[in-house]
Amino acid sequence: MSSLVYTLVTGASNGIGKAFAEECAARGQNILLVALPEPKLEEVANHLKEKYPQQAFHHLGINLMEKDAPQQILDWCQNHDFTVDILINNAGLGNSGPFTSLPTEFYQGQMQLNMLSLVGLTHLFLPMLLAKPKGYIINVASMAAFYDIPFKGIYSASKKFVYSFSRSLNKELESTSVNITVLCPASVPTNPDVMLREKELGLMARLTSQTPEQVAQYTLDKMYQGKQVVIPGFFPRLYKRIGTIVPYRARLNILAKQFIKNSK
Template sequence: MTDQSKTYTLVTGASNGIGKALAESCAERGFNVLLVALPEPKLDEVTAALKAQYPNQSFDSLGSNMMDKESPQNIYDWCQTNGYQVDILINNAGLGNSGPFLSRDSSFYFGQMQLNMVALVMLTHLFLPEMKTLPKAYILNVGSMASFFDIPYKGIYSATKRFVYSFSRSLRKELEATNVGITVLCPAAVLTNPDVVQRDKEMGKASKMTQQTPKEVAEYALGRMFRGKPVAIPGFMPKAYKALGRIIPYSTQMRMLANAFIKQSR
């Protein structure tokens, strides 16, 4: 049984991309980290590397497919069984895609919505009661710049990220008198894997101006979270695009976004 006086940061989607960078950045800051991701060798590799680099801290991992309805409860039960008290919950796991709505079957969208929205809400609901008993606790929900726009050829993804943004801001207001802070991270282009790199190339100069590394995004997000900020938008250009979204007529936005994201159609 692990020492129950220890607290842990729990990161979902922790084996790749932003999630991996967040887990590594938390470890650099001296935190104990729980890594949750699909049960693949990469998860074990990342966890082993952190254990080797930070031998005086505690790390553990759980392989779980968060598209499964039972996954959030299984993750919570795993923490309870092992005495892992979570004071930082980072809901990062998510799935993106591009292409015409009918290019994917219904099971894909069901899984995407389950992962991007339902699992995030369920984990928050499960861990929040105990987090409220701690001196200080934090929740970081990973949205997207897509949270701020309706995006043709990326409609389900952008809708799920809008949900994450709205849920995070609403719950933050509910909890403003408590010890639990909530921040929503809304990054633009992040070069997380070869497929994302290829899609980013297809987007051209506009995407190149906004792209950042996972480490840059992770460091910025944690900094904003610990300062109690409601929203983290890494980089100057993404902030500029968000501002332009309030100025450019909606019909023009739709035309521009449709032209941009149809290039990513598979």
């Protein structure tokens, strides 16, 4: 049994989630790593245990597309006396292509993962976070949260949801010890598919690209400063500012032409 305080990271075996786990560990934190039950998850946990032997690391393999997964994660923490003061809701699923190119079941799973599991974890862990002198939640959205994106419609809509939910709940919590930071990164090359899409999207994607490590370090710095919305990188912030000037229909046409490339 343990009375240590932990940072809980979902999607912790790859990409931004893995980078968050490594960056938090480098800052002296104990980590609970949650991701799909694959060998990669145990490898990341073992690597951190070897690198930081004075800290505690535990992992749970679970599919967050399952409706009862958030409750199972809370039960796991309570059964082992794991107390969480930072919750990083990172797990998510993206895609590009015509809406009709994938079955309904794919989009149901995507919405379950990107939205419902995030809400469930936030709701279930909030009492624990509120009991701490200071608690933090990072909800990972995307630059896609600011746009309607043809050929990426469910993904962008799900990230709009994360953004709106995070901002709204932050207002509710403003007199409490808990602060929510919503992270809206641009292109982050986390796997070969993302790298290929970035190459297809051209110069703008490369200019706005950030490594997972850069995103994690920048976001944690801003989180501790109480920042509510984090957009890592100069060019993504500039791109968002320019995007507010471009008329909606023109913006929609530009995005459609960009993302149709990914579906060919």
